[in-house]
Amino acid sequence: MAAGFAQQAGAQQFGGNPPSLRWQQINTDTVRVIFPRGMEAYGRRVADITGYVSRYHRATIGPLQRKVNIVLQNQTLQSNGYVQLGPFRSEFFMTPPPSSNDVGSLNWADQLALHEYRHVLQNSNFRKGISKVVFYLSGELGQAAATNIAVPNWFWEGDAVVTETALSNQGRGRLPAFFNGFRALQLAGRPYTYMQLRNGSYRRYMPDHYATGYLMTSYGRLQYGPQFWNGVTDDAVRYRRVFYPFSQSLKHRTGKNAAGFFRAALGSYAQHWPAATEQAADTLTPVGKHYTDYKYVYAAGNGRLIVSKSSFKAIPAFYEIGPDGKESRITAPGLGFDDYFSYRNGQLLWTESRYSPRWGWKDYSIVKIHDRASGQTRSLRHERRCFSPDLSADGRKVAVVAVTPEQAYRVEILDAQSGAVLQSLPNPENWYYTYPKFAAGDRLMISAVRDKAGRMGLISQSVETGESKVLVPFGVPTIGIASVEGNAVYFTAAFGDADNVYRVTLDDNTLQQVTRRPNGVQHMAVTDGGIIYSEFTASGHKLLKSPLQPVASQPRHSAWLRPDFGEGGDILDKVPARDYEVRKYPKAHRLFNFHSWLPRIDDPDYGLYLYGENVLGTLQTAVGASYNINENSPEVGASVLYGAWFPYLRAGVDYRMQRKLRVNDTISLEWNELDWYAGFSVPLNFTAGKYFRSVSLGANFHHLTRARTASSKYRFRDDNIQYVDAAFTFSNQRIRAVQNIYSHFAQSLVLRYNKTVNNVPGEQFTGRLDLYLPGFSANHSLVLQGAYQQRDTMLRYAFTDHFVYARGYEKPFYEHIYKAGANYHFPICYPDWGFANLLYFMRLRGNVFYDHSVAYNFRSRKDVTYASAGGELFFDTKLGNVLPFSFGVRYSRLFDTDPVDPARSNRFEVIVPLQQLFAY
Incomplete structure (x- = not known):
């Protein structure tokens, strides 16, 4: 998700890119950056930054550096990145996040390079001691298991966030919003334990391991020096203290175990946070222990508010709150890359995700418009790569932030009926627009923008001429969502210790602070009686109301928002641009890339296999042995799966021993068999709206020879069998809230059919249907199951039993x-x-x-x-x-x-x- 970057294995999409992509590479002694044609500038920048960090900024985690493959994905609107072992590689998802509040406004490629390459260095330097032994015994995934047991997840991400903060002029460590969670708990007086924060909760808000990790790793750096964590992690991955190696190393070096160290870190930061509100405000929504989010708010006249609301029990939806506080549900959005919505003149607008049915890394957005008067929701027909829609005052046009696969950014103005592009505003600086708003009778566009250096400003742009005017000068602090009221623009910004609301006039650029709250303000709406805004609390975003008048500006304290980690400060303007050779990347490079021995547990089969996968994720291989507990039958086999074309293609061979078939209640047959097979499958993703929906169909052809074992009393008359194994699966699942055990409405269907195609009779059909329905309470589920299996009565061959x-x-x-x-x-x-x-x-x-x-x-x-x-x-x-x-x-x-x-x-x-x- 945009709020963090994934470090663990499993983030990749196998066979996720269409074969039409033409891959290029920059190959250095530090990294091989692989990218689609047209992304050369980004490939060079990533190679420059990672090479510079490797040369000058790896001492704080260790001296080792292993070359890594980094794949730049430009077909998806996801904003993320990960590093994994098994195989050792990294992927950057190049579309910047729509909001700047959570991860900042740094150039997205720069931030990914700083953050993710720290994970590369972590993995390179953690192959030591016991972890190195496990690597030699089990491969890269064995090392991943050993090091993730030894080193807590908060350190992996906290250390990477410290790196992006230490080596840039921003990073999440300098964002007030990054601390909203812990500040909210501090203000509410909720001292959760270390274990509770590590594990989270189904009923109470807990900050994630990114925030926890930054508090602890930054505290360790600032209190004990830049080399402190190098020593702690070295102890941990070597398992110098077998039980709780990380915590024991902390205890040895500081006198505090992990829980005590957390308390000290939190206390160090909490001393800078105010204990009471700094501006009087009326609370408009319930405040309690149960987590409920009122994240975005709009004034609808006559004291009515339009809000987005979600909770641990209910999926996000749009509500109207009346003057008496009564809430009425309007409609619910579907799945999207951004949870933002806008409202004007009775129309609600948001974007939802749409996916290529076959290619997992290729996706789009569509604009949805809900008309309150008619109760109807419609979609603008054109799929596009866009975010943050806004409706014009006359209702005829929709503005969206559009992003091309080559990372060109612009504001597009669409026809509100057809979705056709009427106009694209010029953007010669390639600023990244966030949350554009129509103003001045639809003649101006107001938007916060990020420049290439990661600074943010607030601009107005003429819709007619394209000319831009800077309303708020560019700077490091982030700027959030704007709201236009007459001649004034209200917006949230991180100009002080917390995100608050500010106002700037369109004619003379007079800037004033409007709210002064102790924790982050997300969004606001101006009403007749004042200003209503959503502020983050320990129970989620709550709506507050304050008088609409200027307040004294809030200074930023350097103690916790301007840390000095001893790395020399911002490197992004110091990294030299090198002249790399850009060459074609051959898709067949290291196809058989064996990396790990791993247990395979797929009841009733239990085994151990050697796995391989190439860097582009188009070929998977496996060689190993397993045991079927239903039939007490051991097996050895090898398989290959190719996913770069429309159908997956697979081939393999299995040798199964001591297979058994009950002929009647007392007599059974036992044999060994050699099975060669080849086939295809087509996995399709039809996820849309509120439903995760997938279909898969495929078939394999098997050529099987078998012979009875010495202990079997019966001799085979059929020792050569050819059969087809076909399967169809369908899954449809409505999105669910955090506490929902299962989806309130879902279906799962699995059909398998096996049939011999030579002169040996043999047939088996298996079907299973699961229906998920709501129960008597929000978190209850009724699950109905039906299953059927039929097989031939000749018993001349028995297929694998999948019946439950x-x-x-x-x-x-x-x-x-x-x-x-x-x-x-x-x-x-x-x-x-x-x-x-x-x-x-x-x-x-x-x-x-x-x-x-x-x-x-x-x-x-x-x-x-x-x-x-x-x-x-x-x-x-x-x-x-x-x-x-x-x-x-x-x-x-x-x-x-x-x-x-x-x-x-x-x-x-x-x-x-x-x-x-x-x-x-």
Whole structure:
């Protein structure tokens, strides 16, 4: 997300780019920057910055540097970046975030280079001691596991945020809004524990590990010197103290463990934050412990307000708040890259995301307009790369910020009916516009802009001539969303210790401060009785109202917003521009890029495989062995998956040993088989509006030879089999709130069909449908399940069994079987409690179920019923303060005879979905 950059593995999209992209490269001794044609300037800049940092600014994390591949993605509107091991690479998503409040206004490529390359240096220098041994035994993902256990996630990101702050004139460490979370908790008197902040909560707001990490890593640098964390992390990744190596190293070096160090860091910053409000204000929305966000606000006349509202229990939606405080829901937006909306003359406007069905890195936005009078919502038909729509006063035009794949920025004015581009405002400096607003009878465009150096200013631009006038001079502080009222422009800005509202006049550029609040103000609306604004609190953004009058300006304190980390300050204007050779990047470069040994847990199959993947994410390979617990059958195999074309293409070979088939209730057959296969699949993404929606279809052709084992009494007459394995999956899931256990409306359908194509009869069909419906309360879910499986009765070949049987029973003997199930899931409590930094309990939830299954025994020619009911108790936890992990216990009451243990009527089971731990 725009508020942070991903460091962990798994952020990549396999086969996400269309084959039409032409990739270029700049190859240095430090990095190989890979980018689409047309992005050469950005490739050069990233190579320049990373090379400079590698030469002069890696001592604070360690002396080692390993060459890394950095891929610049320009087809997506996501604003993010990540570094991963397995394989070792980084990707930058080049579209800047629409808002400057969360991550700042630095040149986006510069900020990504500073932040993400710090992760590269972290990974390069953490291959030491035990972590290095694990790397040699398990590969890059083994190193990732060892170092992420040893080094807490807050350090990875906090240290990178310190780097972007130390080596630039801004960075998140100099943004008042970056501290909103901790300041809000301090103002509310909520001293959460270190474990609570590490793990988060389903019911209370907790600052994330970026903010926590910056507080702790910056405090360590400022108190103990630039080399402090080098020593701590060296101890940790070597596991010099086996248990809690990071915390123990802190204790050894400072006398404080991690929890004590956090308290000291928070106290160091909190002394600079005011303990009470500095300006009187009336609170218009409820304030309590339950998190609810009122983030954007507009005046609708007669004391009415239009707001966006979300909570841990409910998805974001637009509401009207009446003069009496009563709230009425208007409509809800769909998924988007930005949560901003605008309002004028009864029309609400926002953008929603649209995706290429096949290519995961190719996406767009569409403008949505909701008319309150008619209650209808319509879409401007043209898909485009845009943000932040605003409607003109006459209702005929819509202004949007448009971004090209080559990172050219402009304001486009669209026809409000057709979506056609009427005009593009000139932008010779390639400023990045944020939140443009029509003004002066639609003759002016007001917008905060960022220049190439990362400074922000507020401008007015003539719609007729394109001429620009600077209203607020360019500077380092960030500027937020503007609102035009007559001859004045109101806007939020970080000119002091917190984001507040300011006013500038259009005729003489007189600047005044309007609010003086102790924490960040997000958005504002001018009303007859004053100014209403959203301020961040420990319970989310709340609406406050103050008189509309100037207040004394708030100074910025250097103690916590102008840190000196001993790195020499801003390097971005010092980095020399080198003359690199730009060459074509061959897509076949290191296709078989083996990087890690990793467990594969896909119940009922458990195995260990050697994985490979190329840098562009178009070829995945795996070689290894597994064991099927349903059939007690070991297996060795190898596979390759190619994802650069429209269908995925796959091929592989598996050798399965000691496979078993029950011929009847007492006799079984055992054999070994060699399976060569090739096939295709087409994964499609139709996500739109409020629904995540995907479809996948594919098929494989198998050529299989088999032979009975020495222990089998029966000889095969069919030792050569050819068959087709086809599958279809469909998933449709409505977006859900934080506390919702499952989506209030979702469907999942899986169909599998296996059929022999030579003269050996063999057939199997499996289908499963899951329906998710709302329960009696917002966080309850009713889940209905239906499953069916049929196989031929000749039993000359048995396909892999994917059926999920009635809970509590063993696998019966059958020709066809169906199961219908009902589940009712509900939360019980939210403990927000853990022990020893090992296991943290976030939620306790229950499920009551009923399964009804009927199997047709073709030998006895009878339908046999297997019905059960019971309950499940689940614990949603985090392991080691990082890894989400759910486990539970199940009680099943069997109403019919179990096929394996007829005396059993009650069964207790522990539910441990191990694929959570080892998913690749």
